[in-house]
Amino acid sequence: MGMEPDGDAEARRTLPEPLRVGLRVLRDYRPTLGRLRALLRSMVTSFVVLSLTLWLLPGVTASGLVAMLWLVGLIAGIGAVLRPLLFALSTALGGLGALAIGVCVQAVVMYVALRLDPEAHVRGFADAFAAAWLAVALAAILNWLADAGTDDAFVSEMLWVMNRVRRGPARHRRPAWHRRGAGGAPPERQTADALLVVQLDGVAAPLVQWAIRAGNLPTIGGWLRSRSHRMTHWHTGLPATTPAAQAGLLHGEVRRVPAYRWYEKATADDTASRLMVTSRPRDAAEVERRLSTGQGLLRDGGVSISTVFSGDAPTSLLTVSRAGLPGRSTRGYAAFMASPYGFARAIVRGAGQVVRELYEARRQRLRGVQPRGRRSGSYLALRPMASLLSDLNVSLIAEQMAGGAPVIFCDFLDYDEVAHHAGPARPQALAVLEALDQTLGILQRLAAEAARRYHIVVLSDHGQSQGATFRQRYGESLAQVVARLAAPTVRPTAPDGRPGPPTPVREAATAEAAGPVEEWGRVNTLLTEVAGRGGATGTATRVAVRSHTEGGEVTLGPADEEAAAATRTDPETVVVASGNLAMIYLPRHPGRLTRERVDALVPGLIDGLAAHPGIGLVVVDSAAGPLAIGARGCHNLRDGQVDGDDPLAPYGRWARQDLLRHQAMDHVGDLVVISAVDPGLEEVAAFEELVGCHGGLGGWQTEALLIHPADWPQEGELVGPEAVHGQLLAWLRRLGLRRPDEHPDERDDPAGRTVDPDVGDA
Known part of the structure; x- marks a missing residue:
């Protein structure tokens, strides 16, 4: 396609933003057999879905083929008219108000269409509500089939959503440097660079390479095969x-x-002992207070x-750390909840995933698949949240890209x-x-319509x-095991007067924190923010979760029970x-x-743990430096000296560092x-009840992923997240998105090496 005359380009820039986007879509549109097939299928799907819905629900009827076709058209038209009104209302209500609108929007559209169709009949809003959600479920099933x-x-x-952000009222718009590129160019020119960092939680680099x-x-593979991006990996460390x-x-x-x-043990300055859990908002906020220097990414x-x-x-x-539920001004959240393709899609997908989890769990049991874990309880109840949060993340990213945010960092938790x-x-x-x-493909499509030229980094x-x-x-x-090994003992006197073998008096009082707290983190974050608001939404939430609230924070899950047991x-x-x-x-002993x-206080604890077949290493400080102790050997981490068999051998070259x-x-x-x-299978034994785990060493858990534009330089091997931080900073400077530091920090090392000089490459 040739260059268009300057006059035509200037005329196009004076058009309203939605019309400009529509013109770009039309310009790039090419009729294909696949698109024609999709159009015909959409029409057939709507007809079939409505027919099945009206047949299954006795309270909703429509007479004849013409009436059915008229109803299909009415639902499409009324949805287009009511959607902006519902979006505005959900934006004003925010929080659970938007959620309620999202639940009702399908029923409102269905009810109005049925009332306007002279050949249709509906007994009441409850029947319209049931018909709307049944139609959504049936449409999802037909599309999947x-x-x-x-x-x-x-x-x-x-x-x-992006168009609404760009043409919203002036008081809601982003500053000019967000909305426009360099020199005040219009957003469609995308002359200013921006960075979107997408984190795929828990995804190992070797697994992605195999897939x-x-x-x-196809999205990541297409990037790599076209040479637009390069894939590498980084070592997470411990x-x-x-x-x-x-x-x-x-x-x-x-x-x-x-x-x-x-x-955290109690200290001399009267700081009480406590269990810190990073999925609790108050604990995450305290940790960020310790971390932050104001120079974050x-x-x-x-x-x-x-x-x-x-x-x-x-x-x-x-x-x-900020209990950050999007607020009233966040259009992406409100639009997602009010949208038939947002909230409704997530609900249907979530319900399907619950059914699939039940099926796959039963299938594993029947086939005798090992290892396997329990897939029920809180995990099954929270499984639909993963789909909802994933689609909600996309909606929030779309809003921020439309506003021209220079850097966006988003974590997708689904896989983990x-x-x-x-x-x-x-x-x-x-x-x-998959x-x-x-989702990456969706974000790539949305980035083409953003206010800036977004470069995508996946890690x-x-x-x-x-x-x-x-x-x-x-x-x-x-x-x-610890309670048994740490049990206090007595040495009874034998009849001949000599001391007998040590005999346990009782097991040591042991507190354990090993419950499934990670899956509750985002739920508590959502509810904590909503409960902290005024109005009906906040009041309703506070009433619903009042028995699980402490200090204004919602504490569903086992984290608080574990904290109480430990303190x-x-x-x-x-x-x-x-x-x-x-x-x-050993909390009764400071420092x-x-x-x-430890040997003086609890004789036999260290040696007993090291000898256990399920334990590969016990690491403890000593007068000679930190020691890694195994069943048949000891490795001094400070000087690298090994006595007996090296217990670090199965854990890879970075284990010592x-x-x-x-x-x-x-x-x-x-x-x-x-x-x-296991040196052959690289299987580990989690101390939590999870068959897939991370946190320690062994297997793929320390092999993280990094995908970035192919022409961006990467210097050195990336070891530890600080090294990736330094590399990301270097790329931000390359794009002109990082202001000079007022107080240069040695962490901002673009070379990305974090190898301890006393350890070397181990």
């Missing part, structure tokens, strides 16, 4: 968890986050979406949650990975490793698990204890335990 559905309707809805070679990820990774990625600092959860006009920490972003949406329970390479987890690839925070859990293998939890029962030991990493504390001190750096973090346990790893 045809070709698993398309994203065209959802993308069109998101483009509509691309199998042809299962701990391999989302909070630690995001602390490094967003703030360039991981020393404050030794695991997903940890115990997103400080210059950036946006954090669905993250644990904010990266100092001025705008934080669904961010745990499913892989925990199904296994990281099982068909269900791979299906979610859906995430589809993961860690991978996952598979294996039967510690309890499944050995019939008891790690906490029970109010005066335990002798506290065992805190994060995947196949566990930290053991971090050395091996000599990872463990040494972990020992330097705040609030590390008196003992750090890593499960054994």
Whole structure:
């Protein structure tokens, strides 16, 4: 297509933004057999769905073929008319008000159409409500049977959201430097660069590489085969968890986050002991306070979406540390809830996923698949939230791209949650990975209509490793093992007067934190923000969750119960698990204890743990430096000296550096335990009840993903999330999106190397 005359281009720029977008769509449109087939299928689907709905529901009727066709047209037309009004109302209400509008919008459209059709009849709004949601479910099933559905309707809805943002009232618009490119050029020219960072939570780089070679990820595979992007990997280090990774990625600092959860002993300044859980908003806020220097990755006009920490972003949406439910001014949230292609699509998909989880769980049991975990309870109840949050993330990203946010960082949690329970390479987890690839394709399409030229970087925070859990293998939890080994003993006197063998008096009082807290994090974030608001929405939420609220924070899930057990029962030991990493504390003794001190206080605990077949390493400080102790050998992490068999051998070349750096973090346990790893299968044994896990060492859990534009330089091997933070900063400077630091920080190292000079490459 040739260059258009300047006059025509200028005339086009004076047109309203929705018309300009429509003209661009028409310009790029090419009639194809596939599009014609999709159009015909859409018409047939609407007709079939309405016919089935009216047949199944006795309270709703329509007489004859003409009446049915007229009803199809009425529903489409009334939806187009009412949608802007419903969107405006949901924007004004915000929070659960928008959710209520989203639930009712289909029923409103159906009811009005039935009332206007002279050949149709509906008994009342309740029947219209049932008909609307039955129609949504039937349409989803028919689309899935045809070709698993398309994203065209959802993308069109998101483009509509972007248009509303761009042409909204002046008081809601972004500043001019957000809306326009360099020199004041109109948004459609996309002369200014911007960065969209998409985090695929828990996705291992080797798994993505295999899926691309199998042809299962067409979006990412297309980028790589066209040479527009390059795929590499980075080593996460220890701990391999989302909070630690995001602390490094967003703030360039991981020393404050030794695991997903940890115990902090009481100190001399009267600071009480406590269990910190990063999925709790108040704990995440406290950790971010320790992390933040004001120089985070997103400080210059950036946006954090669905993250644990904010990266100092001025705008934080669904961010745990800020309990960041999008507010009244967030159009993407309101439009998603009010949209038939947003909330309704997520509900139907979520219901289908619950059914599939039940089917796959039964199928695993019948086939005797091992290892496998329980896929019921809270996981099954929260499974639909993953679909809803994924589509909501897309809506929020679309809004921020329309407003011209210079940097957007969003975390998609879907794969990680499913892989925990199904296994990281099982068909269900791979299906979610394919859906995430589809989401990347949607974001790429939306970026073409954004106010800036968005470059897409895709990364993961860690991978996952598979294996039967510690309890499944050995019939008891790690906490029970610790309680037995730490039991106080007496030495009875034998008849001949000599002391007898040590005899346990009782098991040691042990508190355990190993419950499924991660899956509750985003739910508590949503509800905490809503409950903190005024008006009917906030009041209704506070009443609904009043028995699970503490200090204004919603605390569903086991985190608060575990915290109470660890701090109010005066335990002798506290065992805190994060995947196949566990930290053991002796809370009655201040400070971090050395091996000599632990052996004096609890004789046999360290040696007993190291000899257990499910434990590969016990790491403890000593007078000679940190030691990694195995069943048949000991590795001094400071000088690299090994006595006996090297216990680090099964854990890869970075194990020594990872463990040494972990020992330097705040609030590390008196003992750090890593499960054994099978050298052939690379399976580990999680101390939580998860067949797919991360947090420690072994397998793919430390092999994270990084995909970036092919012409962007990457210097050196990326080791640790701080290194990726430095690389992202270098790319931001390359795009002109990073202002010079007022106080240069040594973390901003674009070379991306974090190898300790005392350790080397280990």
